[in-house]
Amino acid sequence: MTPAALSGLDLLATAVIVVDNGDVLRHMNPAAENLLELSSSHVVGHSLARIFADHELLEAALQYARDHNCSFSEHGLALGVSGRPRLHLTCTVSPIERNSAFDLDGCLVEFRPIEQQLRIAREERVHDQSEANRELMRNLAHEIKNPLGGIRGAAQLLDRELENPDLHEYTQVIMKEADRLQALMGRLLAPHRMPTPSHVNIHEVLERVRSVLSAEYQKAITITRDYDVSLPLVYGDAEQLIQAALNVARNAAQALTEAQRDAIDPAAEIILKTRAARQVTLARKRYRHAIELSIIDNGPGIPPEIGERVFYPLVSGREGGSGLGLTIAQNFVSQHNGTLTFESTPGRTCFTLLLPVAEAPDVHSQRAAQ
Ligand SMILES: Nc1ncnc2c1ncn2[C@@H]1O[C@H](COP(=O)(O)OP(=O)(O)O)[C@@H](O)[C@H]1O
Numbered sequence: 001m002t003p004a005a006l007s008g009l010d011l012l013a014t015a016v017i018v019v020d021n022g023d024v025l026r027h028m029n030p031a032a033e034n035l036l037e038l039s040s041s042h043v044v045g046h047s048l049a050r051i052f053a054d055h056e057l058l059e060a061a062l063q064y065a066r067d068h069n070c071s072f073s074e075h076g077l078a079l080g081v082s083g084r085p086r087l088h089l090t091c092t093v094s095p096i097e098r099n100s101a102f103d104l105d106g107c108l109v110e111f112r113p114i115e116q117q118l119r120i121a122r123e124e125r126v127h128d129q130s131e132a133n134r135e136l137m138r139n140l141a142h143e144i145k146n147p148l149g150g151i152r153g154a155a156q157l158l159d160r161e162l163e164n165p166d167l168h169e170y171t172q173v174i175m176k177e178a179d180r181l182q183a184l185m186g187r188l189l190a191p192h193r194m195p196t197p198s199h200v201n202i203h204e205v206l207e208r209v210r211s212v213l214s215a216e217y218q219k220a221i222t223i224t225r226d227y228d229v230s231l232p233l234v235y236g237d238a239e240q241l242i243q244a245a246l247n248v249a250r251n252a253a254q255a256l257t258e259a260q261r262d263a264i265d266p267a268a269e270i271i272l273k274t275r276a277a278r279q280v281t282l283a284r285k286r287y288r289h290a291i292e293l294s295i296i297d298n299g300p301g302i303p304p305e306i307g308e309r310v311f312y313p314l315v316s317g318r319e320g321g322s323g324l325g326l327t328i329a330q331n332f333v334s335q336h337n338g339t340l341t342f343e344s345t346p347g348r349t350c351f352t353l354l355l356p357v358a359e360a361p362d363v364h365s366q367r368a369a370q
């Protein structure tokens with residue numbers, strides 16, 4: 001192959017090999033070297049049968065693509081490499097012809113680990129779900145908010161007209177409950193205000209969260225910072241990002257203090273951590289750079305009966321909880337094209353927020369020093 005085609009393949013994050021029509025490996029990009037744990041200098045020039053155990057399915061996929069001169073995907077590939085446990089992969093085989101870019105007839109084979117596919121599918125599902133949630137909440141909140149104003153106004157008028165003072169209790173209940181519902185609807189609708197984006201230092205966001213939590217929980221919880229101060233700025237709405245991180249961190253603090261009950265547990269800790277992430281797929285788009293923000297606590301964990309439903313509106317495991325904290329957090333994060341996911345076992349719950357970093361040069365040149 002020409003150097004141009006080669007270097008193009010070598011830049012891809014996807015594992016790619018090039019196989020000629022005699023099923024001999026002619027090129028392997030670095031991502032494929034990583035995935036298959038092979039060095040291209042050892043295997044290029046060898047037949048697939050020599051490199052892989054269980055190579056038959058791969059050869060059949062190559063044959064099909066050649067015979068029909070079209071791309072072909074095989075989803076259940078299990079390749080054995082040098083006696084290691086078999087790798088479960090999907091592969092897409094595309095025929096290539098000798099032309100200006102390639103100096104051979106053969107096929108390009110892209111490999112993807114199956115677990116990565118499942119993860120992307122899961123993220124897509126969560127994304128669709130949160131879009132649907134958002135739509136549902138917006139409509140519901142509007143429907144409830146409008147008549148509430150009327151109910152409250154009518155109760156107020158009635159309250160003034162009542163001659164029997166004992167009956168005021170009832171009109172007061174109507175007004176108070178109407179106010180409470182108004183406030184709740186206000187919170188449901190809040191995510192839909194127009195964001196005001198700017199270049200945001202993620203550590204300033206976390207410092208705000210830290211100071212609010214320190215004031216609320218004082219000595220009950222240790223808050224540890226583990227920041228990568230070299231991270232670039234993100235482009236987003238600072239208030240929304242603070243609210244999202246605060247909702248997650250406050251849940252962690254509540255879980256920790258609930259677990260403590262009477263005595264303060266000196267080990268109760270929340271870790272605020274930031275790292276750089278590369279080549280991530282967020283909401284179906286691939287980004288070269290992203291920021292990974294983790295909020296980790298050593299509390300009891302998400303109740304298993306709630307599980308993945310934590311992000312749904314009105315799902316709460318706490319007495320008096322509104323069940324809106326994580327719904328709102330996820331809405332804000334998806335408005336930034338990011339994702340919010342979690343892993344939880346008793347003793348360790350980690351919420352991870354991935355935010356893409358815009359590719360604009362002016363964003364890269366500004367650093368998010370603490
Ligand atoms: N870090 C955590 N540790 C344990 N449980 C959690 C954690 N974060 C969230 N949860 C669970 O998820 C539920 C939903 O959270 P949220 O949407 O903020 O609503 P709320 O806090 O009003 O209940 C919580 O009630 C709690 O049961």
Ligand SMILES: [Mg+2]
Pocket residue numbers: 247250251324325326
């Ligand atoms: Mg909450």
